[in-house]
Amino acid sequence: MARYLLIRLGLTLLTFWLIVTVVFFLMRLAPGGPFDGERRLPPEVETNLRAAYNLDQSLPRQYIDYLAMLGRGDLGPSFRQKDFSVNELVATGLPVSLTIGGLALLIATTVGIAVGLKAGLAPNTRTDTWLMGLTNIGIALPTIIVAPLLVLIFGVALGWLPTGGLGSFNHYILPPIALAMPFTAAIARLTRGSVVETLSEGHLQTARAKGLPESLIIRRHILPIALLPVVSYLGPAAAALLTGSVVIEQVFELPGIGRYLVQGALNRDYTLVMGVVVVYAALILLFNLLVDLAYVRMDPRIRLQT
Amino acid sequence: MIRSRLTRVLFDTRLARACSLILITIVLLAWLGPVFSSWEYDQIDWDALESPPSLQHWFGTDFIGRDLFVRSMLGARVSLGIALIATLVSVLVGIPWGAVAGYLGGRTDQLMMRIVDVLYALPFILIVILLVVIFGRNPYLLFMALGAIFWLDIARIVRGQTLRLREQPFIGAARILGVATPAIIWRHVVPNVLGPALVYATLTIPGVILAESFISFLGLGIQEPNTSWGVLIADGTQTMESSPWTLIFPGTLLAMTIWCTNMLGDRLRDQLDATGAGYTRTSSTRTHMRT
Numbered sequence: 001m002a003r004y005l006l007i008r009l010g011l012t013l014l015t016f017w018l019i020v021t022v023v024f025f026l027m028r029l030a031p032g033g034p035f036d037g038e039r040r041l042p043p044e045v046e047t048n049l050r051a052a053y054n055l056d057q058s059l060p061r062q063y064i065d066y067l068a069m070l071g072r073g074d075l076g077p078s079f080r081q082k083d084f085s086v087n088e089l090v091a092t093g094l095p096v097s098l099t100i101g102g103l104a105l106l107i108a109t110t111v112g113i114a115v116g117l118k119a120g121l122a123p124n125t126r127t128d129t130w131l132m133g134l135t136n137i138g139i140a141l142p143t144i145i146v147a148p149l150l151v152l153i154f155g156v157a158l159g160w161l162p163t164g165g166l167g168s169f170n171h172y173i174l175p176p177i178a179l180a181m182p183f184t185a186a187i188a189r190l191t192r193g194s195v196v197e198t199l200s201e202g203h204l205q206t207a208r209a210k211g212l213p214e215s216l217i218i219r220r221h222i223l224p225i226a227l228l229p230v231v232s233y234l235g236p237a238a239a240a241l242l243t244g245s246v247v248i249e250q251v252f253e254l255p256g257i258g259r260y261l262v263q264g265a266l267n268r269d270y271t272l273v274m275g276v277v278v279v280y281a282a283l284i285l286l287f288n289l290l291v292d293l294a295y296v297r298m299d300p301r302i303r304l305q306t
Numbered sequence: 307m308i309r310s311r312l313t314r315v316l317f318d319t320r321l322a323r324a325c326s327l328i329l330i331t332i333v334l335l336a337w338l339g340p341v342f343s344s345w346e347y348d349q350i351d352w353d354a355l356e357s358p359p360s361l362q363h364w365f366g367t368d369f370i371g372r373d374l375f376v377r378s379m380l381g382a383r384v385s386l387g388i389a390l391i392a393t394l395v396s397v398l399v400g401i402p403w404g405a406v407a408g409y410l411g412g413r414t415d416q417l418m419m420r421i422v423d424v425l426y427a428l429p430f431i432l433i434v435i436l437l438v439v440i441f442g443r444n445p446y447l448l449f450m451a452l453g454a455i456f457w458l459d460i461a462r463i464v465r466g467q468t469l470r471l472r473e474q475p476f477i478g479a480a481r482i483l484g485v486a487t488p489a490i491i492w493r494h495v496v497p498n499v500l501g502p503a504l505v506y507a508t509l510t511i512p513g514v515i516l517a518e519s520f521i522s523f524l525g526l527g528i529q530e531p532n533t534s535w536g537v538l539i540a541d542g543t544q545t546m547e548s549s550p551w552t553l554i555f556p557g558t559l560l561a562m563t564i565w566c567t568n569m570l571g572d573r574l575r576d577q578l579d580a581t582g583a584g585y586t587r588t589s590s591t592r593t594h595m596r597t
Contacts, residue, residue: 015424026436140565142516144523144536145557148543156547246431247523251543258431262524265435273439277432 008292012285019281020070020274024063027270066274075275080267086275093257094279096166097249100256101242103176108183108237113230115184116191117218120226123196132192138185147178147251164253175252179245183237187230194226201225228295235291239284315573322573325566332563336382343376348531356549366551368541377533378556384534385560388449389514395453397507400460404503405495407461408468409487419465422458430455430517438526445528452517456510463506467499505578509571512564519560535560 050056057065069076075086119131154174155163162171198204199222207221246258257276264272316326343364350370359366365374407418425433433455441447471477471494480490515535521527522536523543530537535556542553 018424023432023436027439029440136565136569137561140512140561140568142519142560142564144519144539144543145553145561148539148546148553149557152546152550152553240430247520250524261431261435262526265439266526268439273435280432 004296005293008289012289016281016285020067020278021063023274023277024066025059027268027273028059028062070278075278076271078269078272080264080269080272086271089260089272090257090275090279093255093260096254097242097245097256097258099172100175100179100245100248100254101238103172104180104183104241104245105234105238107176107180108187108241109230109234111180112184112187113191113227115188116193116230117195117223117226119188120192120195120199121218121222123192123199128192132189135185135188138181139189141181143178143182143247144251146181147175147248150174150178151251164251166254175245175248175254178251179241179248183241186237187233190229190233191226194229195222198222198226231291231294235288238287238291239280242280242283311577315577316570322570325569328562329566329570332382332559333386335379336386343373343379346373346376348372356545356552358549359551365555366549368552369545369549374538374552374555377538378535378559381533381535381538381556382559382563384528384532385515385518385536386563388445388452388518388534389511391446392449392453392456392514392518393507393510395450396456396460396510397503398457399454400457401464401496401499401503402491403457404461404464404466405468405491405499408465409472409491409495411469411472415465419462422461425455426458434517434521434526438521448521448527449514449518452514452521456514459510460503460506464499464503467502468495471495471498502578505571505574508567508574512567512571515560515564515567 047056055062066076073087075090078084078086078089081089115131115135119128122128151163151174154161161174162168165171204217204221207217212220245254245256246262248254249256249258257279260272261276263269264276315322317323350372356369357367365378367373368377403418403422407415434452437448437451441451477490477494480494485493518527518534519536519539522534523540525540528534528537538556539553539560542556546553
């Protein structure tokens with residue numbers, strides 16, 4: 001197990017370095033620079049700016065400097081948001097993104113598994129057909145439609161909930177629901193599929209023959225096996241929930257880190273984009289690692305190999 | 307025979323028939339729609355600023371008085387066009403990649419599929435942002451590049467199929483006859499994996515449509531006065547409080563298209579699996595991950 005962990009950790013770090021490197025050079029290859037404004041800057045000002053932000057060095061030199069900086073946990077100064085370091089920007093935005101994403105993940109897993117179980121335990125009944133029809137709609141409705149619709153219905157027409165911004169508890173209801181919708185539907189479908197598959201397995205008949213109560217059978221003999229595909233889905237889903245909040249942040253006017261990515265890319269704010277990418281990549285790799293480990297724990301049939 | 311099977315998948319249940327008809331209608335409207343309307347997509351009707359649906363303007367008008375029906379149809383044309391282009395690119399990249407990896411096997415295979423794995427692990431938005439940075443706001447290049455992301459699924463499926471094909475006698479015969487490896491891949495492997503690859507490509511279409519709408523929604527894709535469903539929905543979001551129809555019409559069109567293509571794509575895939583081609587991995591359940 002320790003060996004497996006070490007190798008996995010090493011691969012994760014390698015991937016992380018690869019992502020940082022690729023993004024660093026791609027950003028620099030792109031035409032345009034952070035100081036191309038509406039107005040051309042006087043040459044001497046631009047020279048000074050470039051020196052101040054370490055852009056006058058050769059590219060490999062800048063790359064090494066960036067890695068060294070990263071090693072110290074410093075994401076550098078923002079090129080366009082003067083007076084702010086990327087660390088500060090991330091520190092204000094990340095908690096918002098994480099809260100919304102985390103709540104959405106919670107909703108997606110609990111509601112998704114419950115719905116999938118309900119449908120899967122009674123396959124091809126009317127309940128099943130209806131629930132699965134609903135999930136189909138959930139998957140087909142993208143967040144860019146769901147989020148504004150929710151605002152329109154609950155914020156504008158009914159006036160029950162705030163239409164955007166941060167503040168009270170009520171501000172944290174609509175955004176996670178909108179974000180979670182397609183994921184809830186997907187988890188419900190996955191759960192339903194694997195529950196139906198598990199129902200036909202032999203060990204269930206044994207459990208039934210022993211006269212175990214149905215609730216115990218569900219908890220001990222169906223769910224652990226049926227949830228495996230859901231667990232492997234959760235890694236990429238957690239990552240997608242976190243990054244997918246870009247749209248949610250825009251619709252609900254939330255100060256998360258997603259908007260930095262969009263702004264930063266348009267303004268060629270190298271350090272800001274790099275900073276957000278670094279944070280995202282770290283979180284995603286972490287999620288994937290956790291999911292892999294959970295997977296190994298849950299299914300004894302999986303042998304450790306790399 | 308293949309044709310009759312396809313017809314069955316697309317038309318045999320009431321739901322499938324409804325979906326096929328809806329899609330055909332949307333495609334026809336995207337193609338011919340603007341002909342039926344007397345308005346131009348960038349023409350402003352000063353007498354009907356932000357007016358609700360009426361006989362003159364079937365879908366109403368937007369906040370500067372442009373006819374929403376014509377704009378929705380133009381949006382359909384752009385969104386569907388992009389979906390087709392990107393899907394084509396994904397097939398053109400994915401099939402050779404998967405076939406070469408699967409046929410050569412060994413280290414080459416390991417390396418090629420490892421690249422696919424890494425790309426798979428990257429969140430979509432990061433890739434999109436990078437592409438936007440590189441290609442600027444040239445939407446066509448951007449969406450060609452988008453196709454270059456969607457090849458991952460196809461490459462995996464084609465590789466899986468190729469692994470099975472490689473052991474078939476006719477491939478062995480070709481090898482013994484001294485046919486060069488590229489020729490074997492091109493003449494014997496590719497034609498045999500085309501069917502499954504194309505079926506999975508149909509599941510790429512809704513993914514690309516969603517991705518395009520997402521990018522355009524963020525203001526990074528198609529630019530005014532040209533339009534797409536994503537742009538229309540973004541505009542509609544801005545004005546939905548005073549004129550909800552600006553959100554509802556393009557939103558419904560987009561959702562219906564996604565729903566129907568997902569439905570038919572899943573049916574095609576089930577049909578393929580039933581014939582023993584196997585390898586169920588992609589499905590509409592994953593479409594939303596690409597946004």
